[in-house]
Amino acid sequence: MLAPVVALATGWAGTAHADPVAPASIPALTAAARPAVDGSHLVNVVPEAGRMVNMRVYSAAMNSVITVKVLRAPDHSKPAPVLYLLNGANGGVDESSWTEQTDIAEFFADKQVTVAIPLGGRGSYFTDWRTDDPVLGRQRWSTFLTRELPPIMNSTFHGTGKNALAGISMAGTSVFQLALDSPGLYQAIGAYSGCAQTSNLLGEAYVTAVVGRWAGNAANMWGPPGDPAWAANDPYLHADRLRGTAIYVSSGTGLPGPLDTLDGPGIHHDPTKLASQLTSGSILEAATNQCTHHMHDRLTQLHIPATFNFRPAGTHSWGYWQEDLHNSWPLFSRALQTNPPRLNPTPAQ
Known part of the structure; x- marks a missing residue:
């Protein structure tokens, strides 16, 4: 059973016109920023294409600067x-x-x-590690x-x-852990092709393999296998505390699906990429x-409402995760109580 685990180491209608971020608006963003209570603060904001900006934030917990790509909301005035x-x-x-694949x-x-997309945290499970890792360094992602x-x-x-x-x-594991770590912060969570159970034999092997792929040592995260910290960070064991959070979870079976083709997303007619997607991705x-x-x-047992999308086919790949994001957005939108932006329609040609 453990052999495959080791392989794991590997509605608003109409067209809106959204102006790109003007360099002149950057000073206003910087002036509005307020530091966190521990001294973490905005370092700078750099405009990219369209409404995307690169935001650099100093994390006091990790004593480092983290890049966060931010797609600004269409109506900046609201x-x-x-x-x-x-x-x-x-x-x-x-x-x-x-940003690159969807x-x-x-x-x-x-x-x-x-939309905020933090960069970094390779092999970290986006959690706070017990000790610094010789290879992966200081990991305090939950705090950040x-x-x-x-x-x-x-x-x-x-x-x-x-x-x-x-x-x-x-x-897909981390979203559950972060919601449990900070109750009430997230109105909704979405886990796409993740594994929430981390403290049983299979879960420990899974986590150890993923961390080890980047030469990290999972013992620096939660201690040696069997340490109480593994159970303390297992969303499956503490799922009762997710009550009240909107939840969307999805996965495929690993069988080849409609996007696992030479003209599928990200393949670009490359047989090598497709072969990898159909082997390790499966x-x-x-x-x-x-x-x-x-x-x-587990959630059914606890009578906690959640939306599960079990695809009959599909591999571990971005094309399916893009679909997952699209499919889960109505649930997120309801939980966030979003309203359509008031934008000028694109002028008629």
Whole structure:
């Protein structure tokens, strides 16, 4: 049973016109920013294409500067809730990230929400580690994401105080853990192809393999296997505390699906990429699918409402996660009480 786990280490209608972020608006954002209580603060904001900006935040907990890509809400004059999107095990530091692999700019063009995508946290499970790791360094992601970043985001981008959180793969575990770590911070969470159960034999092997892929030592995170910290951080065991949070969970079976083709998203007719998606991507998704069914049974047992989307096919890959984001947005929107932005329609040609 453990052999496959080791392989895991591997509605507003109409067209809106949203102006790109003007460099002149950056000083206003910087002036609005307020530090967190521990001294974490905004370092700077740099405009990118369209409504995207690069935000650099000093984390006092990690004593380092973290980059957060932010897609501003379309109507800058109105408050907006924040949707945090977490990347997978590589932390989104290369092309495997929400900004590079999905259509978030187009999808959120007419939705009054600010989207924040932190970069970094490779192999960290976005949690607070017990000790610094010789390779991965200081990991205090739970503190950063739940206590340091939100007040800075809300002051800089006119937040409403309502938040949602979604993540893929490794972060599909983290979204549950972060919601448990900071009750009431997130009105909704979404876990796409994740594994919430972490303290049984299979879960410990899964986590150890994912951390080890980046040469990290999971014992520096929660201690050696069997340490009480593993159970303390297991969302499956503490699922009763998720009551009141809107929950969306999804996974495929690992069998080849409609997006696992040469012309599928991100493949670009590359047979090597497709072969990888159909091998390691299939193994990963089959394993997370098992975890997802366990979490479904647990929440059903506890009579906690949740939306589960079990796809009959599909691998561990971005095309399906983009669909998951689209499919979970109505649940997020209701929880965040978003309203359509008031924007000028695109002029007729």
